Amino acid sequence: MAVSIQSLLSPLVKKDVLADLYTLTGLALGYPLALQDGEPVPAVLDVVVGWICDKFWNPLALPALRAVFLDYSAGDWLSLVAWLIYNRPRILAQSATGPIVVENHAAIFSGTIAVGQVRIRSTVTGKTYTNTTSGAVTAYVSGPFPVPPAALLSYQVLLNFEADEVGTPSNAQPGDISTTPVSAPSGIFVQTNASALLGSDVESDSNLILRARAAAASRSVGGPRKAYLDAALDPIGAFVSRNLTPPTIWGTAAPAILRVRIQEPAGSAPWTPSRAYALSDTVTNVEKLYIVTTAGTSAGSGGPTGTANAIVDGSVTWMYVGTVAVWLASASGPSGGTSSDVTSDVGKANVAIQMFCVPPGVTATVAAAVALSLDLGTITINVTAESLVTAEEARATATAALDAFFSTLPIGGARAIANGQGWVYANKVVGVIEQGAGVITANISLLVADVAVNVNQVVVPSHAVPIQVNIVSQGT
Amino acid sequence: MLLADIAGLLPQWMLTTARRGFAGLMAGQAALVDALTEAIQEGRLAVLPGQLDVPGGNGFDNFDALPLIGRDRGIRQGLLESPFDYAARLRAWMDEWAASATPFEVLDQLAAILSPNPPVLRLVNGSGTWWTRSTSGDFILQTANGDGFLYNTNGSLSTASTNAHAWVWDTLADPKPYGFGDDQRFWIIIYAPCNAPLLSGISGTIGDGRLIGMGKGGPDATTIGTVAPSIETELIRNIVQEWRSAGLRCSHIIITFGAAIDYFNPDGSSPDYPDGTWGWPCKVIANIMSPARVTYARFWRAEPGGVAGSN
Secondary structure (H helix, E strand, O other): OOOOHHHHOOOOOHHHHHHHHHHHHHHHHOOOOOOOOOOHHHHHHHHHHHHHHHHHHHHHHHHHHHHOOOOOOOHHHHHHHHHHOOOOOOOOOEEEEEEEEEEEOOOOOOEEEOOOOOEEEEOOOOOEEEEOOOEEEOOOOOOOOOOOOOOOOOOEEEEEEEEEEEOHHHOEOOOOEOOOOOEOOOOEEEOOOOOOEEEEOOOOHHHHHHHHHHHHHHHOOOOOHHHHHHHHHOHHHHHHOOOOOOOHHHOOOOOOOOEEEEEOOOOOOEOOOOOEEOOOOEEEEOOEEEEEEEOEEOOOOOOOOOOOOOEEEOOEEEEEOOOEEEEEEOOOOEOOOOOOOOOOHHHHHHHHHHHHOOOOOOOEEEEEOEEEEEEOOOEEEEEEHHHOOOHHHHHHHHHHHHHHHHHHOOOOOEOOOOOOOEEEOHHHHHHHHHOOOOEEEEEEOOOOOOEEEOOOEEEEEEOOOOOEEEEEOOOO | OOHHHHHHHOOHHHHOHHHHHHHHHHHHHHHHHHHHHHHHHHHHHHOOOOOOOOOOOOOOOOOOOHHHHHHHHOOOOOOOOOHHHHHHHHHOHHHHHHOOOOHHHHHHHHHHHOOOOOOOEEEEEOOOOEEEEOOOOOEEEEOOOOOEEEEOOOOOEEEEOOOOOOOEOOOOOOOOOOOOOOOOEEEEEEEOOOOOOOOOOEEOOOOOOOOEOOOEOOOOOOOOEEOOOHHHHHHHHHHHHHHOOOOOEEEEEEEEOOOOOOOOOOOOOOOOOOEOOOOOOEEEEOOEEEEOOOOOEEEEEOOOOOOOOOO
């Protein structure tokens, strides 16, 4: 019996299975199975089919069959397939970690602070952190409490702390950590954190599928586009998949890189004489990419040439960005750091790309995307009273929808035409809000027209809080 | 299958009319076991792109799983490519991607999506290095200094010592077109016709007065210049974009017609080669605007959607 792939990968519906069962059984027996409701046999079959559909096939067998088609794969099965077939393990959530100065403020305690003995908290999120390294302090008598980079004194020690909960919710920005521990030996205090304590979330299914599909291209030494994508999304994995030890200074937390834009001369707008160029406009001239660092109007002829950082062309200043430009963004905005800082997210991606993707003769530049702040103004949602959706629920749904939309909007915006101008389409944004349960209409006060997005820009939205919700009876 | 044998597997008393409810119950269980067994077997076979090598054989009977596998493996199917050939390519995906961003693989991918009768395909770069894939898959590299080779699919290998003809695209073009003078560009040459009614002929000439949608173009009447439908032009463009090196640019995809003449032969024997004025479709000769390029070929911009400021 030929089965279509769509049928094979669809869940079983109990009543359909029962109907087929009666038909098949009748055919097998040579007479129609004319059973009545209430008879024992249909009752038993009904129960068995229920078990099969609801307890076996749909929850257990079907996900296993769907797993190997990435369009249908999800969850743990996707993790297995991505790892075992494509050699792309899912990037797991990592706890926020970082160094904290621990100091003894009293003469009560002296000795070694053991691992796990000090627990601290963020004053912003309330998340807690525990020391993962140990160190000795002497009893405090008198004197100052130096702050790094000044040398620490004997009653101070620098210990590493790790969040008790994995993921980015435990991230702490500089200054967030309370100086009073949640628990610690008597007299022990800490300095607030000078640098951020950063963790990472577990990789999403969609990102993992993207990396799995790009995995094969990374085997090429010729540097196809997908190889750049693969390396940028997981710089640590780029080393691991080649049986190389990732740089130890990188640690294990995945960089916050979820969006990658690869720009080449192919598909880029050619330089045009006597034209007004805005900041971050990008052009190509004789197979090299240039980006505007000072807006202005280009000269009447020529255009940018060479590989300098500041190329004057009329009143425009251009920067050479190579023959391949890669821009990176996280879910919330530009990725952190620069290519010259090899411990930053951008720096990590740059190392992986330069090592594993870029062939001789090609110059690749890796940089953080540029934030394009987009003030949406006041968002107003009209919700039917009959839907029983509360204002709070409507707000939460709208906020989640906006987050999901903007966190995955490509760098350079969405395009309706290949290689064309990228946009934030106003009606699309309204549309994602209107998908919420019970929503009749939505209005975004400052998003009255489509917003152009330059090729290296990532949109960072903001809006008035709270979202306005009108509960409106429809008279039904 | 269990259900087919059910009558022979049940005790006789269950098969009597009076007790046929028992038989029905057992047959129902058998049908369920059969269905689940078959579904599991088919599901496992469906993901293995070898099931179609023996039509009607022991595998997944339908072709419809192949596009799903193709999406995951990054292998596009030609418009007329048979599922059997496509399945074979899906099996070779790792090796094909390992060779990606090479002229060999770019031409091989093009040949695959132009099957079942792939034409002669060429890739030439601005330095005058030519790669040719014959209809049978033989591969020739010809260089300006004559140190190329010919690899035949039967395994034979020989030198190709002819000095390849230069490829001078736009050094004399005025005004300078997009990408002027850059040696890192390359061009693809497709020797049409192939696979009628697709890329089989010229449709429309400059100045004939017709517009898109007025009978010009391919089966979907959405292209101009050749009879290729837009789905084919975009497929060819996408193959070139996906399989080339990032940072290098395919300038044009040239579709040349007229099989009787060996146009654009790397050995220099052809009547025409780019003469430095091909950066634009037209040039001025004695104050008259004239075609700059040969009229027996059509020139597609290689980027999907084309590029402003060039042609």
